[in-house]
Amino acid sequence: MTAAYIDKGNLEDPIPALKIAPRPQPTPKEGWVKVKMQAVALNYHDIFTMRGLGMRPPKFPLILGCEGTSVLEDGAEVLIYPVMGNPNFKGDETLDPERHVFSEQVDGTSAEYVNVPLRNAVLKPRELEMVSAGVLGIAWLTAYRMLFSKAGLKAGQTMLVQGSSGGLQARITTSISRFLKSSI
Template identity: 50%
Template sequence: MLAAYAAAQSADDPLSGLEVGERPDPEHREGWTTVRLRTAALNHHDVWSLRGVGLPADRLPMVLGCDGAGVTEDGDEVLVHAVVPSPGWSGDETLDPRRSLLSEVHDGTLAEVVAVPAANVVPKPEGLSWEHAACLPTAWLTAYRMLFTNAAVRPGDTVLVQGAAGGVATAAVQLGSAAGLRMWVTSRDEAKGEQAVALGADRAFGSGERLPERVDAVLETVGAATWSHSINSLRPGGTVVISGATSGDAPSKAELTKIFFKQLRVLGSTMGTRSELEALARFVVGAGIEPLVDSVMPLAEARDGFARMVDGRVTGKVVFTVS
């Protein structure tokens, strides 16, 4: 089968380890099923794997990809849920300390066929295009859980999203505005802030800019560079939800005094559950949301999509058509 896979790793030149070529079809496993992909999408996770982060070299070659949608052996149209729990785990799979994502232990979705546990397929709702279906299982699921499970915000609340153009941030803006939340964003790039407003954000601010009022929740994916601003932007009793730290995980100030004095909640958030992915897909269709797609290209041209991401030229999702 055709696949995009990590054959080697380099922290400085991640594209040097990317290969697009033939790999063996998945082998049959008890309790697993195969999905013939129609579309797949790219994430920063794939670039980090090529840099050697989160993917040990002894697991190479590894087919990359966490996002995908396709058709099962029984002909069902599905989304692929990328969180794979350890054998025997029950309950919220994101809390399993031995969980993995597709492309970490098991081959991922940037291929013609992927094997997943039978429980890791979610029905694709009618009205959801293949291109939009491929966008949902990673960045969009992460944003959904941050907003609706962990931030626990309600219509009319104000949510600040740090960093306007990232995949999770873009998804959060589109989801939040559709759910009746007032979405504010920050960005170092004025054009990206304007684009977030076009997608549904109420206002855009410069990075670190003082806000006109305190917010109910902050979605934090940037980390050290924006941490103090996130804490200072919250109303007493507000919540900051963290799902990443692209600028580093060691801020110059922990802001502990403000956190306890203002009785703030600080919550970590990682991906989402199968049931949340199912709810997300229904919500996207019901609300008429069209996930922002940066570009669509054949899987055979995957190197071009990776290059766009490495160069920082992606806004929204890069989607690959497979079959």
């Protein structure tokens, strides 16, 4: 399978470390599934990985990408939930000391096929296109947590978000708006 990967990080000049070439496709571990990627979001997190940075040192070589959408073998369309950690951890998983995302400790989503824990293959809402749903991992979850967990925003309230005029942010905003309309 073809993948975007790096063999090692380079703190000063990360871009030349990027390779796009065939990589072996391992057999999924117990509790994991093989998915066919459809859309993958580029995230600044990938630059951190390419620089060799993370909460823990990345385990190279690594396929990049921490979010995206895919199709299961049965044809179900799913989005990839990026957060993994200790399955026995209780409470807010962002506080799990073993927490990590794809492309830090395990291969990421920038490949034709990816092995993911079954719990991380979340059914994609029908109303979202595959490309729009591809940004719901890191970018959307960060915005959602900021607005609803940290700021305490409630249905019907409004918040001004400055500096979110880029193309990706517009797509995220559209995705958040569609989700909120369908769930409130």
